[in-house]
Amino acid sequence: MEKIANNTLSLWREEGCHIIQKNFNVFRSLVKQAKDLAQQGKYDAAAAYADVAALYATLQHSGLFVSLELEQVLLKIGTEAIQSSFDRTKNTSLQKTPKNVLHVATSVKGIGGHSRMIWRWIQQDTQRSHSVVLTRQEPLKVPRMLTDVVTNSHGSVCVLNNTIGSLVSWAKRLREIAASADVVVLHTLCDDVIPSIAFANEEQSPPIVFVNHADQYFWLGASISNVVANLRKSGMTLSKERRGVEAERNLLLPIILNPTHRTLSRTEAKRQLGLDESNILILSIARSVKYRTINESSFADVHIPVLKQYDRAILIVIGPGNSEDWSSAIEQTQGRIRVFQEREDTAVFLQAADIYVDSFPMPSTTSLLEAGSYDLPLVSRFPYSDASDILSADAPGMDDNLIRVRNLEQYTEVLSRLIEDEKFRLSLGEATKKCIAQMHTGDGWQHLLEDIYTRAANTPRPKLNLTAAVMDTMFLSEPDVLLPRVFSQKDIGVGELIQSRLRLMPFTQRLHIWSELIKKHGFGQVSLLLPEWFYLRYYSRLREMRL
Known part of the structure; x- marks a missing residue:
């Protein structure tokens, strides 16, 4: 039976209530x-503490999916710390079909659905010029795939945190770059926090589309967005009910995928992986965090019954x-569970697979869609x-x-039927592939995107009074009470988060906190x-020298 039984869920709900209140x-x-520092005019320090607050609410669910209090602080910083005479309403191009699109991301990697969505978007939307600003790119090179598609669209890539400055000055630079978008x-x-500061003044901002790619988490940006592009219906519902996104601003935009073309037959792909064509390959692909062990039952453990029952079945994760x-x-399955690190070259595995199973406890929607595009039946x-x-997988x-x-009994039954019934x-798998292609590729997706652009240009953003007293309300119902156990990896202390953001703070504050660390830890x-x-x-230079 499923390890997450009713009594366990009841315990999680009870624990969740206590955790969320704390x-x-x-x-x-x-x-x-953050609010006190902003009122004192210490805007860089206020922005850094706002970043810490948002990071804390993301990693340690606090009964909130949006904070109007925190958004209010960021809008205050943006309107008071950044002075600009530019009036966006003078730009007549706003009334026309957009030609210059500016994508803003925090950081991008070569793996992960979030990064791939950006360059696939640009690849598909060929009638426009696309540029990209990365606000806080990690110390990794920008993926070549992204730079290539941006260049091909006659756009450019800018990395803000590679230039001398602070959160507020980077926000000012972002506002300047966006003036031509x-x-x-x-x-x-x-x-x-950078976009919320940069686009605090609606009159000095282009229309803004917020892509809700992390819909199960707390996030910033609701108050500066003309429209929210949700990637799935469950995220769209949560945006309405818990983030206060009105119907005219609450839209649906499926994850963009590249059209899938097999280069190998299933038999040929299995041969390349060293498998026999009679093997039934069960495949799963996601970031490591999505396979966290729950109640001492790992993702691998739940597949033991199926693999013991069918000698020709193999699980690759x-x-x-x-x-x-x-x-x-x-060991219990005689090595028929094979595990790999995160990697970009997954096409041969997808073409060899017979069945695709979702990650757990965190689903991976993009991985499911990509697997379904290779005509694989999907199980979650x-x-x-x-x-x-x-908390589910949907799209x-x-x-x-x-x-x-x-539950696990149903899971084993479903996998057994898929293994035994080749026709089913x-x-x-074929039906799954057809439906995904209609919504997530080509003209079908482009039509939805055009509506997003139009609605963004013609829908005003919400008005948030910067002087009114705003107070966030904590929720102690589902899904909130389950999130600390399902998505939170560990209890992260405030000190640890402040230390992770220390380099963003003004030097005097950095020095003070660093001195306190020495006093505390030696x-x-x-x-x-x-x-x-x-x-x-x-x-970056040290890394290049080592390479």
Whole structure:
């Protein structure tokens, strides 16, 4: 039976109530610090503490999916700290079809659905020029795939935190870059404060589309967005009910995928992987965090019954690497569970697979869609109530064919049928592929995008009074009470988060906090005293020298 039984869920709900109340109080204290610093005119420090508050609410669910209090602080910083005479209403191009699109992301990588969505968007939307601004790119090179598609569209890529400055000065630079754009698309991470500061003044901002790619988390940006582009219906519902996004601003835009073309038959792909053509390959691909062990039952453990029953079945999981100890399950199945690190070259695995199973406890929608595009039947576990739909896997074009099971008994039964019934397996995979292609590729997706652009240009953003007293309300119902156990990896202290953002703070504050670390622990990393822009430049050069 499913390890997450009713009594366990009841315990999680009870624990969740206590955890959320504690987290909410910590979050409110961080927001107050940011608010106090902003009122004192210490805008860089206020922005850094706002970033810490948002990061805390993202990692330690606090009964909130949006904070009007925190958004109010950021709008105050943006209107008071950045002076500009530019009047956006003088730009007549706003009334026309947008030609210049500015995508803003926090950082991008070569793997992950979030990054791939950006360059696939640009690749598909060929009638426009696309530029990209990365607000806080990690010390990694920008993927070549992104730079190539941007160049081909006659756009440019700018990395803000590689230039001398602070959160506020980078926000000012973003506002200046956006002055020539007809529309801005935000792909930012949940805690990124830079866009909210940059676009605090609606008259000096282009229309803004917020891509809700992390819909199960708290995020910033609701108050500066003309429209919210939700990637799935459950996210769209949550945007309405918990983020206050009005119907005219609350839109649906499926995840964009490249059209899929097989280069290998299933038999040929299996041969390349060293498998026999008679093997039934069960595949799963996601980031390692999405395979976290729950109640001492790992992702590998739940497949032991099926693999023991069918000798020709093999499970391959790409993503966890060595992050989880699956040695017992591997031994019990005579090595028919194979685990790989995160990797970009997954096409051969997808073409070899017969069945695709979703990651757990965190679903991976993009991975499901990509697998379905290779005519694979899709299976996902969802042991929660309908009130927690945001914890499930869902997407336009996939919902009608995705097999969603409530417990492990159903999961084993479904996998058994898919292994035994080849006709059912193949027909379901083919139907899945057809529906996904209609909604997530080509003209079907482009039509939805055109509506997003039009609605953004003609829909005003919400008005948030910067002087009115605003107070956030904590929720202690589902899905909130389950999130601390399902998505939170560990109890992260405020001190740890402040230390992770130390390089964003003004030097005097950096030095003070660093000194406190030495008093408390007897040591402190000297590199924490370096501003982020300097650290990234130094790190990048050192990395290049090593390579």
